[in-house]
Amino acid sequence: MISIGLAALAPSTGPAMHIPDGFLSAPVSIAGWVVAVVAVAFAARRAERQMNDRAVPLMGVMAAFVFATQMMNFPVAGGTSGHLLGGALVAILLGPWAAMIVMAAVIGLQAVLFQDGGLVALGANITNMGVVTVAIGYLGFRLLSPLTRGNAGYMLAAGIAAWLSVVVSSVLCAIELGVSGTSPLSVALPAMAGLHVLIGLGEAAITAAALSFIRVTSPGLLVPSVVPPESAS
Amino acid sequence: MTQTSHRKLILTGIVLAIVIAAASAFLASGSPDGLERVAEDHGFIERAQGAWYSALPDYTVPGLGDGAASTIAAGAVGVLAVTAVSIGAGALIRRRSRNL
Numbered sequence: 001m002i003s004i005g006l007a008a009l010a011p012s013t014g015p016a017m018h019i020p021d022g023f024l025s026a027p028v029s030i031a032g033w034v035v036a037v038v039a040v041a042f043a044a045r046r047a048e049r050q051m052n053d054r055a056v057p058l059m060g061v062m063a064a065f066v067f068a069t070q071m072m073n074f075p076v077a078g079g080t081s082g083h084l085l086g087g088a089l090v091a092i093l094l095g096p097w098a099a100m101i102v103m104a105a106v107i108g109l110q111a112v113l114f115q116d117g118g119l120v121a122l123g124a125n126i127t128n129m130g131v132v133t134v135a136i137g138y139l140g141f142r143l144l145s146p147l148t149r150g151n152a153g154y155m156l157a158a159g160i161a162a163w164l165s166v167v168v169s170s171v172l173c174a175i176e177l178g179v180s181g182t183s184p185l186s187v188a189l190p191a192m193a194g195l196h197v198l199i200g201l202g203e204a205a206i207t208a209a210a211l212s213f214i215r216v217t218s219p220g221l222l223v224p225s226v227v228p229p230e231s232a233s
Numbered sequence: 234m235t236q237t238s239h240r241k242l243i244l245t246g247i248v249l250a251i252v253i254a255a256a257s258a259f260l261a262s263g264s265p266d267g268l269e270r271v272a273e274d275h276g277f278i279e280r281a282q283g284a285w286y287s288a289l290p291d292y293t294v295p296g297l298g299d300g301a302a303s304t305i306a307a308g309a310v311g312v313l314a315v316t317a318v319s320i321g322a323g324a325l326i327r328r329r330s331r332n333l
Contacts, residue, residue, distance in 0.1 A: 023281065
């Protein structure tokens with residue numbers, strides 16, 4: 001019994017896994033890089049016109065939070081774990097353009113410093129976890145939040161958007177594996193989507209909890225730190 | 234927002250993140266994650282190629298072993314690195330926007 005207790009507390013040596021090199025074919029890897037580079041370059045241009053002073057330190061804080069929280073794998077069904085992706089959370093707080101830059105910085109450094117995710121596959125990892133999650137999370141939240149009311153409604157909209165962002169991201173990853181010939185789509189798609197429907201619940205809970213925490217401790221941060229395009233001078 | 238409150242915000246974020254990273258050394262699930270599980274179950278995990286170099290592999294610092302201290306140190310390095318790069322990128326974009 002004691003040994004089981006200690007084993008549960010033992011440091012984990014099997015951390016998160018982003019797509020390693022070898023899983024994606026050359027064309028899929030190149031397509032991933034093209035989408036990632038175009039999206040991040042476009043995001044940088046758009047952020048130029050929309051960022052205020054407060055957005056810069058917040059970008060650092062959100063990068064730190066996403067990086068650290070991605071290390072915290074939580075168990076899901078059947079001896080599998082998941083971790084926060086964070087794209088939806090950062091997009092809701094910083095707007096989509098600054099969020100894509102933050103996510104690309106985190107995923108890029110995970111590959112370069114920690115060998116988490118391959119360097120050839122880095123473009124696809126940024127596309128899946130840094131571009132798609134931000135786009136789906138942001139759009140989902142913007143569409144859903146006007147339909148909801150109050151604190152609970154806000155959290156619900158954020159949670160649903162976060163869940164959807166993870167599921168869509170996993171579907172895209174499955175398509176990349178299928179097109180690469182690594183795993184047939186008929187196998188990869190249900191397997192990836194099935195697990196990420198569950199992992200997405202963790203994403204939803206952490207996203208809603210983090211927003212709730214910020215709402216209580218520093219509500220000023222929830223005022224968008226990016227100026228909406230129409231009111232930018 | 235003043236320069237001081239910016240600094241306080243960044244410092245708070247770094248401390249919180251390092252606490253989370255440190256806690257992950259003890260609390261994180263060691264089970265394979267979603268993609269790893271699918272790759273194991275459906276027989277393509279062996280296609281994974283390691284990197285041609287390793288800096289802080291598996292979120293550990295070489296020389297510190299693979300215990301909690303190693304994970305905490307690697308996590309702290311990562312937190313500082315992602316914070317610096319993101320603030321750097323943000324500041325660069327912000328400076329360009331001032332020059333528009």
